[in-house]
Amino acid sequence: MINLVHNELIKLVRKKRLYVVIAILAVLVCLFTYAQMKQVESMQERLGTLDWRTELQQEITNTQNRLNSSGISDEWRGYLQIQVSQQEYYLEQDINPSAPGAPTFMRVFIENAIDLVLPLLVVVVVADLVSSESSAGTIKMLLTRPVKRWRILLSKFLTMVFSVSFIVLSMGVLSYVISGAVFGYSGWSLPILTGFAVEGEELVTTNVRLIEQWEYILMELGLSWFVGITVGAITLMLSVLMRSTAAVMGVMLAALISGAILSNMVSSWETAKYFFMVNLRVTNYISGMGAPIEGMTLGFSLMVLTVWGLVALLVAFITFTRKDVY
Amino acid sequence: MNSQPSTLVVKNLCKDIGKKNIIKNISFELKEGEVFGFLGPNGSGKTTTVRMLVGLIKPTSGEVYIYGHNLQQEFIQAIDHIGVIVENPELYPYLSGWENLEQFARMVPRIEQARLLEVVDLVGLQNRIHDTVKTYSLGMRQRLGIAQALLGNPKVLILDEPTNGLDPGGIREMREFIRTLAERDNISILVSSHLLSEIQLMCDRVAIISKGQIITVDSVEHLLAEKERVWWKLDPMSIGKTIVSEKMKIVAEHEDVLISHYDGESIANINEKLVHAGVNVHGIEIKLPTLEDLFIELTGGETID
Numbered sequence: 001m002i003n004l005v006h007n008e009l010i011k012l013v014r015k016k017r018l019y020v021v022i023a024i025l026a027v028l029v030c031l032f033t034y035a036q037m038k039q040v041e042s043m044q045e046r047l048g049t050l051d052w053r054t055e056l057q058q059e060i061t062n063t064q065n066r067l068n069s070s071g072i073s074d075e076w077r078g079y080l081q082i083q084v085s086q087q088e089y090y091l092e093q094d095i096n097p098s099a100p101g102a103p104t105f106m107r108v109f110i111e112n113a114i115d116l117v118l119p120l121l122v123v124v125v126v127a128d129l130v131s132s133e134s135s136a137g138t139i140k141m142l143l144t145r146p147v148k149r150w151r152i153l154l155s156k157f158l159t160m161v162f163s164v165s166f167i168v169l170s171m172g173v174l175s176y177v178i179s180g181a182v183f184g185y186s187g188w189s190l191p192i193l194t195g196f197a198v199e200g201e202e203l204v205t206t207n208v209r210l211i212e213q214w215e216y217i218l219m220e221l222g223l224s225w226f227v228g229i230t231v232g233a234i235t236l237m238l239s240v241l242m243r244s245t246a247a248v249m250g251v252m253l254a255a256l257i258s259g260a261i262l263s264n265m266v267s268s269w270e271t272a273k274y275f276f277m278v279n280l281r282v283t284n285y286i287s288g289m290g291a292p293i294e295g296m297t298l299g300f301s302l303m304v305l306t307v308w309g310l311v312a313l314l315v316a317f318i319t320f321t322r323k324d325v326y
Numbered sequence: 327m328n329s330q331p332s333t334l335v336v337k338n339l340c341k342d343i344g345k346k347n348i349i350k351n352i353s354f355e356l357k358e359g360e361v362f363g364f365l366g367p368n369g370s371g372k373t374t375t376v377r378m379l380v381g382l383i384k385p386t387s388g389e390v391y392i393y394g395h396n397l398q399q400e401f402i403q404a405i406d407h408i409g410v411i412v413e414n415p416e417l418y419p420y421l422s423g424w425e426n427l428e429q430f431a432r433m434v435p436r437i438e439q440a441r442l443l444e445v446v447d448l449v450g451l452q453n454r455i456h457d458t459v460k461t462y463s464l465g466m467r468q469r470l471g472i473a474q475a476l477l478g479n480p481k482v483l484i485l486d487e488p489t490n491g492l493d494p495g496g497i498r499e500m501r502e503f504i505r506t507l508a509e510r511d512n513i514s515i516l517v518s519s520h521l522l523s524e525i526q527l528m529c530d531r532v533a534i535i536s537k538g539q540i541i542t543v544d545s546v547e548h549l550l551a552e553k554e555r556v557w558w559k560l561d562p563m564s565i566g567k568t569i570v571s572e573k574m575k576i577v578a579e580h581e582d583v584l585i586s587h588y589d590g591e592s593i594a595n596i597n598e599k600l601v602h603a604g605v606n607v608h609g610i611e612i613k614l615p616t617l618e619d620l621f622i623e624l625t626g627g628e629t630i631d
Contacts (some may be wrong), residue, residue: 005433012431014420021550139415141474144380146406325382 004155021121027173031241034180052096101187102180109175115280121233125163126235129156130243132202135243149321164228223282230309237312240320249288263292276308330357333514339388349538356529363529364518371538372518376486380410409480415471419460430474445473465496483515501528558584559609564603587610
């Protein structure tokens with residue numbers, strides 16, 4: 001098995017997909033770092049101060065003004081209300097939720113990457129694991145060796161796990177290293193509040209705890225990894241089912257983008273919560289941002305993702321071990 | 327040859343796709359050290375059969391045994407004796423030839439570094455083995471394909487269209503290489519091809535397959551010897567044809583040559599009659615048919631290219 005995974009890793013590295021992923025990440029991080037730098041500058045100009053309390057108060061006032069206007073959807077209103085109550089809570093506790101520094105940038109970057117950027121990068125790497133072998137015909141070379149078919153697919157699965165781990169890790173490292181050059185590298189032990197719960201449109205703060213930022217980031221990385229593995233498993237299944245890498249990417253792209261759109265508009269379509277792509281923003285549960293559909297919790301989302309992932313793997317393995325190769 | 331032990335035994339192999347019978351009840355055996363030809367036009371089921379022999383396609387019914395191991399039930403033990411190229415040798419273009427071989431060597435623990443050097447030597451790729459495969463010519467890829475097929479010291483080599491896309495020099499080289507492997511290393515080799523000349527030149531026995539069925543299995547010599555033909559060059563052809571057809575069955579007729587069966591004795595007799603009738607006899611020749619003629623006869627005129 002080690003030899004098979006060794007083979008897969010060589011192919012992965014030599015196809016240069018991982019470099020592409022790192023390059024994309026690096027560019028994105030630079031982009032967002034620059035954007036945030038500009039934001040801080042303009043905020044400073046406008047408020048004439050660097051005090052985060054004034055800044056946060058200003059944000060709360062802005063949001064409340066928007067809440068009072070009439071042309072705003074119920075879903076969005078609920079989301080904003082939760083955000084305001086959370087910000088007020090931070091203010092009360094005298095904790096700065098966005099103290100500058102690379103770890104903070106990293107935290108926010110992961111939160112924003114988890115439902116689209118990260119899955120897309122996973123898809124880029126995983127989509128061709130099996131389909132490229134089918135379309136190039138090299139699958140015939142693999143399957144006529146004295147090795148059982150399920151072992152070959154298992155080696156591909158392990159390669160997928162490795163790639164996802166690598167992507168999540170480089171996401172962390174790159175966002176820290178690059179943004180640190182601008183915002184400084186300190187801030188690991190900043191206090192962060194977690195344990196918010198949302199009931200209806202109320203923010204429940206009974207279980208709120210203070211943890212240090214590095215713990216929080218570790219939790220986020222863990223969740224990202226889990227999301228990455230699920231998306232990877234589904235992509236691997238499609239890669240087994242389809243010969244064309246482009247088709248695999250297309251389907252996954254459509255699913256992920258529809259997920260991003262759906263989570264903004266499905267609060268009244270309850271059964272949509274069983275789609276994997278609406279459940280990708282699992283970091284929202286620990287930051288207390290509320291879920292797209294009522295009744296969704298961290299446990300529920302992880303459960304949905306697990307079931308999707310396992311079913312995908314089951315389908316992949318059954319198909320791969322039985323199919324006729326032409 | 328027939329006293330040799332069997333290496334690959336195929337029994338009543340069938341494959342249905344949907345309701346269509348693609349392969350109908352194919353059976354044959356390979357003996358140690360023989361080159362066995364698998365001849366049929368494109369679409370006759372050669373490649374499907376080859377893929378069933380190496381486990382890429384599951385047969386609907388029937389069995390394949392390799393050294394007594396059932397391919398379906400003891401896949402690992404059975405396939406371990408086989409080296410194969412299915413259609414073109416598809417390799418990883420972004421890796422070098424050597425790295426490609428390493429990939430396959432890693433999948434079989436008993437293959438060691440020294441064996442890699444050996445097969446590279448055998449196919450004569452020493453100079454280019456460390457270049458990436460995408461820079462290889464088709465002939466070099468074919469050789470690398472052979473190298474990977476030979477890596478595990480197989481007892482049975484299955485080559486699907488091994489000379490596809492090779493130039494005449496390459497084809498000859500391949501032919502000699504295949505004969506050497508069979509004669510020196512006592513490997514059984516199954517060669518599928520749609521090119522009759524090729525099968526005729528390198529195979530000991532041949533199975534002729536058409537529309538998913540084996541029409542005949544026989545030694546090449548025997549097949550050809552049984553079917554000697556007489557070529558008549560006559561003028562005028564029309565009168566000549568009437569006279570010849572009284573005694574012998576006409577097989578084919580071209581512009582200036584008439585081909586008939588050969589019964590061994592009537593040639594002189596017919597010649598006399600022709601001369602009497604004022605037909606100019608430019609030539610009478612007894613010829614062995616090519617496999618091509620045979621093939622057309624056997625399959626009832628199915629085209630072959």
